[in-house]
Amino acid sequence: MSLFEDGRPFLNALPAQDRRALLALGSGRSYAPGEVVLRENDTTTFVVAIVSGWAGVSLETERGVRLILALRGSGEVVGDQAAVDHRPRSATVTALGPVDGVVVPGDRFRGYLAARPVATVLIMRQFSSRLRSSDGERRSLASEKVLQRLAARLVELAERTGVPGSGGVDVDLPLPQHDLAAAVGSTREAVAKALRLLREQGVVRTGPRRLAVLDLALLRLLAEGRAVGGRTPSGPAPVRPGESESPPAV
Secondary structure: OOOOOOOOOOHOOOOOOHOOOOOOOOEEEOOOOOOOOEEEOOOOOOEEEEEOOEEEEEEOOOOOOOEEEEEEEEOOOOOHHHHOOOOOOOOEEOOOOEEEEEEEOOOHHHHHHHHOOHHHHHHHHHHHHHHHHHHHHHHHHOOOOOHHHHHHHHHHHHHEEEEEEEEEHHHHHOOOOOHHHHOOOOHHHHHHHHHHHHHHHHOOEEEEEEEEEEOHHHHHHOOOOOOOOOHHOOOOOOOOOOOOOOOOOO
């Protein structure tokens, strides 16, 4: 499972001339934090090339629980699946902070792919990567404990957005606790309990919209489901999306 795209972002992997040609087909657009870029089930077909900022890809389960499936950042394109297959949007994309992008109409994007085989190959690789990530996500939801899933998410955030800080790695994209729970596929209460265990073990430090990883090596081992002597926190059992878990004592 992974919140982030494997390999180089689509725009960055394009030859410079092809990248300029794609961006010239659209118009610039800025999104405020929390603003919806694409909405699940909409029948629009435009794509958005993200120039700067981060956006979260999420969907609603049948029980009304929000799951964050991925994070998309600079150089990545969102909305390409609906542009290609003309079917309703499969997920909602929301700006996590200020986002600048270029909106390209679906018909122009399809014409662009048809005229540039390199871009077509790259977009197919992107489809394949996201499908494999989705398969891994289903396995993870069914088999891993909340603590293991949380550890895996925190490792990704530290490795992809982390900057050296006081005694550890400061995550430059700290998600609010409800978004972190949505990224783990669990309840806010279960994630709060797991975070408390990690704090008590000196693995992370948290604050209002702040997160620092103090022991990345141990966090990686927890993400892999491996025991580390007596230091391994005993996390909550798997929680299915939509199920609740008793909140920790305060």
